[in-house]
Amino acid sequence: MSDFWLVLQFSWVPFAGAACYALTAAPLGAALSLRDEILLGLALPPVGAAAIVLAVMLGVDPDSSAPLYFSAVAAILAVSLMLPGPRAQGGSVRWRAVLLAGVFCAGEAATLLMGAASPRVEAHVHDMLRGEILAMDARELWGFVILTAAAIAVAFRNRGLLYALALDQEGLVIKLKKRGERGVLGFRVASALVIAAGVIWVGPLLTLGLLAVPTLLWERRARRLNNLMTGVTAIGFLGVVLGFCVAILLDMPPVPVVIAALFAVGGAAAVACCRRG
Amino acid sequence: MTGRPLLEVRDAAWGYRLAGGWFTPAVPVSFTVSSGEIVLLSGDNGSGKTTILRGILGLVDQRAGEVAWGIESSGMGYVPQESVIDRSAPATALDVVRSGHPHRWGRGLDGARSALSMVGLEGKEDVLYGSLSGGQRQRVLMARALVGDPRLLILDEPTVNVDAGTAGQVGRLLQDLAATGLGMVITSHVRDWIRAAREVRVTAAGEAVHE
Numbered sequence: 001m002s003d004f005w006l007v008l009q010f011s012w013v014p015f016a017g018a019a020c021y022a023l024t025a026a027p028l029g030a031a032l033s034l035r036d037e038i039l040l041g042l043a044l045p046p047v048g049a050a051a052i053v054l055a056v057m058l059g060v061d062p063d064s065s066a067p068l069y070f071s072a073v074a075a076i077l078a079v080s081l082m083l084p085g086p087r088a089q090g091g092s093v094r095w096r097a098v099l100l101a102g103v104f105c106a107g108e109a110a111t112l113l114m115g116a117a118s119p120r121v122e123a124h125v126h127d128m129l130r131g132e133i134l135a136m137d138a139r140e141l142w143g144f145v146i147l148t149a150a151a152i153a154v155a156f157r158n159r160g161l162l163y164a165l166a167l168d169q170e171g172l173v174i175k176l177k178k179r180g181e182r183g184v185l186g187f188r189v190a191s192a193l194v195i196a197a198g199v200i201w202v203g204p205l206l207t208l209g210l211l212a213v214p215t216l217l218w219e220r221r222a223r224r225l226n227n228l229m230t231g232v233t234a235i236g237f238l239g240v241v242l243g244f245c246v247a248i249l250l251d252m253p254p255v256p257v258v259i260a261a262l263f264a265v266g267g268a269a270a271v272a273c274c275r276r277g
Numbered sequence: 278m279t280g281r282p283l284l285e286v287r288d289a290a291w292g293y294r295l296a297g298g299w300f301t302p303a304v305p306v307s308f309t310v311s312s313g314e315i316v317l318l319s320g321d322n323g324s325g326k327t328t329i330l331r332g333i334l335g336l337v338d339q340r341a342g343e344v345a346w347g348i349e350s351s352g353m354g355y356v357p358q359e360s361v362i363d364r365s366a367p368a369t370a371l372d373v374v375r376s377g378h379p380h381r382w383g384r385g386l387d388g389a390r391s392a393l394s395m396v397g398l399e400g401k402e403d404v405l406y407g408s409l410s411g412g413q414r415q416r417v418l419m420a421r422a423l424v425g426d427p428r429l430l431i432l433d434e435p436t437v438n439v440d441a442g443t444a445g446q447v448g449r450l451l452q453d454l455a456a457t458g459l460g461m462v463i464t465s466h467v468r469d470w471i472r473a474a475r476e477v478r479v480t481a482a483g484e485a486v487h488e
Contacts, residue, residue: 160376160382175425224367224403
């Protein structure tokens with residue numbers, strides 16, 4: 001047990017950063033799922049990763065988070081704005097799924113090719129983009145905590161808009177006209193900010209895990225929209241805390257253990273909900 | 278009918294841009310809607326009713342004619358087909374109604390309950406939208422449109438997924454709402470479910486149109 005506290009002294013910053021990240025990623029995943037857009041969580045992180053690799057190739061300092069982060073945000077936002085909207089008419093729902101698969105492949109391939117072309121890049125960002133390390137220092141953590149608190153406050157204040165976007169985007173745009181269109185753009189920007197933060201600080205796999213797994217296990221159990229959002233947030237946060245503790249105790253890589261913990265916590269919550277009727 | 282019409286459509290047609298030019302499904306239509314009046318855009322499947330409706334809402338390019346609004350856009354409520362909201366979403370009837378006035382989510386609870394009551398769904402507030410019947414889901418969407426106190430309702434095929442009895446109930450509900458002064462434009466491929474409506478027959482492009 002003393003080893004646990006010793007390791008925690010060295011790893012509490014990424015631990016706290018990932019727990020903090022869960023507070024925004026899990027509810028974003030629920031909103032994306034309601035919009036039939038959860039595959040964006042699969043397709044867009046490789047795009048962000050490719051942008052980070054490109055930025056490092058072009059000379060950006062790999063230890064300088066802000067330029068890398070905004071490179072990823074810009075690439076993710078650009079691609080997400082080019083994609084057709086959710087619940088598109090007729091066959092374009094199917095087309096959208098194929099398109100997202102193509103975006104995933106292109107992003108992964110570009111990341112691998114650029115990494116292979118530059119051993120310096122490979123050495124600096126390979127582990128980070130595989131989610132094998134969680135790249136956050138103490139100074140970044142406090143900024144991250146403040147930004148997370150601000151994001152949660154903005155999302156809570158605009159939760160009606162978020163729910164309306166999630167349930168019926170077209171109805172919202174008809175109702176609010178330009179204001180509704182600005183709401184759609186705001187959602188895209190917020191999604192890009194959150195997904196890019198995940199790519200750079202917890203890795204693409206945990207980003208997708210936090211977007212998808214809490215929603216997968218809780219959406220069918222939730223009884224109202226507020227309950228959906230609080231449930232997935234709690235599952236995401238508790239999954240990260242449990243996963244990190246288990247990873248330290250068993251000396252295992254944190255990301256896969258956190259994902260296993262998300263399934264465990266979400267599954268337990270779903271079973272408890274079933275038993276309560 | 279008194280004062281300026283809520284909506285006036287004159288020889289208007291809407292269409293979609295295709296690779297070879299424009300596709301305009303319906304011939305131009307003309308009609309006006311005033312307070313308390315129901316206009317029913319009727320026609321066969323594929324005649325272009327939904328294109329006209331979406332054109333009025335600004336979602337399809339206008340190719341001819343004029344559309345004049347006598348109200349602000351905030352005075353218009355839109356009721357889509359009930360299938361527009363995913364039935365597996367964990368949203369209650371109250372959640373869906375409140376989403377009709379998203380900037381007042383925290384303060385709009387009473388208005389949302391009142392709107393549900395207006396459409397005969399009191400007691401269903403906490404029931405999941407997807408577990409309601411087709412007719413009830415349609416009424417939830419009507420309640421959603423009513424929370425902003427609109428003067429004009431635009432409804433897309435409100436009886437498309439309901440049986441004849443439920444369609445009659447929806448028709449009576451809309452007539453009751455019209456009696457309070459609400460104007461309405463409704464598309465439907467059948468006519469007999471609502472009696473107090475003025476019919477505008479929509480026909481596919483190339484055929485005549487009459488009011």
